[in-house]
Amino acid sequence: MPKVKSLEDLNKLRQQAQQDLKVREKAGTQIIIGMGTCGIAAGARETLHAILDELARRELAANVTTVGCIGMCTEEPLVDIVQPGQDRITYGHLTADRVARLVEEHLVNGRVVREWVVGQIAPSGN
């Protein structure tokens, strides 16, 4: 039987995590997932976990968080990507199976996946 993780194991993670923190602060990518009733029912929690897995697999740093319903319930799951100096992009119907391509195109190659975009907002201050 595999040993169940204990809180002590967490200490080992700490140093590695502190390094990560510096990278993330520099990168400044924010990923926001709609987690209202509508989002949850459409699979937003699975999308969120697929994003976490994909970021971990590619060793990418991003700040992943959630937001409530913003009123585009029919487009859920909704995922926003915010990067400094770039337009804020809102993707619709972003189910878990689309996450790998999203991360590769948008975060790695810096190309917006046009066919999934449902909203785009210019960065504030322009």
Place this chain on the structure above:
Amino acid sequence: MRELALHLLDVAQNALEAGATRLAIEIEEDLAADRLTISVVDNGRGMDAELLAKVRDPFTTTRTTRRVGLGIPLLTAAAERCNGKVEIASQPGQGTAVMATFQHSHIDRAPLGDVAGTLVTAILAKPELELTYRHRVGEREFVFSAAELREQLGDVPLNLGPVIQWVREYLSENIAALYETDETNASPTSNVESQDE
């Protein structure tokens, strides 16, 4: 919703939108009484008697001001299908307590599902949240507190990639251990082969 954990996430998300800084989640699986109870207690802004009376109405949406849309009616329907009910107590400025009960063995009861995934999602929604989780299955119990993790982590935030992945595995493993049968805990000596041939 296909999992009770998704209903749980919905209620937790309501609590966060109500400005909760503390969230206590409990799941009790009382197998002897054939009862499953999920309770979520928050210290958010709460609801007055008027809103509380309307909260089960699917056409009451208070989205921009407070909390609750379709979530509570969906949960109520799920509980009532399984000889259970949903009770909500709330006090403006104090917080809200939601308790859902189900007949544990009811054929229509959705599985609990990915509770670890739900807890991790709540942590990501608000990394500074004072989240506690207690899960009992018969005589076994697992207790989790985000504050305890923070103590170990110092200035490293809970929402950092490798940390949150670790938390997810930690929660999944400990919750799964609640359901392990006794055979998997059998003493290792039972595997020793006889050496006298």
